[in-house]
Amino acid sequence: MEFTETEDRSTLRKYARDLAERELAPRATHWDEAEEFPQEAWDALKSAGLFGVTVGEDYGGMGMADVEAAIVLEELARADVSSAILAQLIFNGPPRAIEHLGNQALKDRWLPMAASGEGLFCIGITEPDAGSAANLMRSHLTDDGGGGYRLNAYKNYVTGGHKASACLVWTRFPGGDGAKGVGAVVVDLTAPGVSIAGTHKKMGLRACTEAELAFDDVRIEADDVLLAGNPIDTEAFKTLLAHLNHERCGNAAMCLGAAQGALEYAIRYMNERIIGGRPLADLQGLQWKIADMATQLDAARLLLTRAVTMAGPHGTPPALETAMAKAASNLAAKFVCDEAIQLLGGYGYSREYPVERAYRDIRGLCIGAGTVEVQRNYIGTNLLRGRTPAGGAWRNPLV
């Protein structure tokens, strides 16, 4: 693994960081307090050309990989996670799935819009009675003749669903049962039969909320099918689950960015805050907190670097390494942001200081894109079956 960032990646990081500090950081508290969509962040990302990071060059993007996506997301989230999520939805959401798995008509229709930032995309997997167990979804398609379908679905917790142009909907194809026959279609959210049933009031990520979307007999053309589910197997469902590894790595990157911002804020604060004639930075008990925070954060960052590096220029991050990176980044961010609040004392608990917002924001990331528990299930069961993550130190303990 290479630990020095290439010049190109370092330039990209600086570009994203400068934009985040200039356009996002000064407005993040207002967006959070007002629960207002971060339109200025959207406009700034669009005019900086940053929405095109992972979209292919044929469609107006830069065709970069998960490594670059993680760099940009980390830097944006350092200033404001709600704004970073807008980029995450394009870098690692439906456009990425369309480019990797979709037909030419889907690519021509949606990818230029994604790269230019003309439209937002959202993903509808979760339902009121099917979250971690997505295979229990009720959403289904019925044949409508001529290769088309009718979609009936109620999707819950769709990030940005009230603002998006299109939604990637996971649904069961005719004849399927459980995970068998689950595939995905891309739905134009202006289509007849689509409605926004509500939006959620949340603890954090308040500028980029989640919507409930109802699909009532929505016509789906054959070209709108991203991946058809075959009622006799679970292959399409497995492909969709594997493709979520892009989103999980993006989620991990945002956690690291937000926690990095909180850690740096705490370090500055400890050097400025004088108690009994000495800065907080002089107190050994607090120095140990900083040591633990930085160590956990960098350990998680190394796991993420492994997962995104293994994806290569055009691939998908591997499942086991991604699950480890996501769980570690979620937990490290929770620990770091919590300790940052503690280090600032009463001010840390105040909404006038940014560390409590970072904590509230990353808390949601520990649930979205597969909860920490679901990642642990995957890691634990795979290790116990003899699968090993990449790295020379590991060998299969069962042989």
Ligand SMILES: Cc1cc2nc3c(=O)[nH]c(=O)nc-3n(C[C@H](O)[C@H](O)[C@H](O)COP(=O)(O)OP(=O)(O)OC[C@H]3O[C@@H](n4cnc5c(N)ncnc54)[C@H](O)[C@@H]3O)c2cc1C
């Ligand atoms: C900020 C945020 C953004 C989101 N964005 C989207 C989105 O854009 N699109 C979308 O489709 N969904 C989205 N979600 C929904 C998210 O994917 C689900 O909330 C998540 O999968 C958990 O499902 P659930 O809420 O139904 O909880 P449940 O599945 O009911 O789980 C409840 C608790 O039980 C645990 N649990 C469940 N099963 C197991 C098990 N087998 N072993 C151990 N523990 C278990 C869970 O980890 C959790 O702690 C988002 C959620 C959040 C918070």
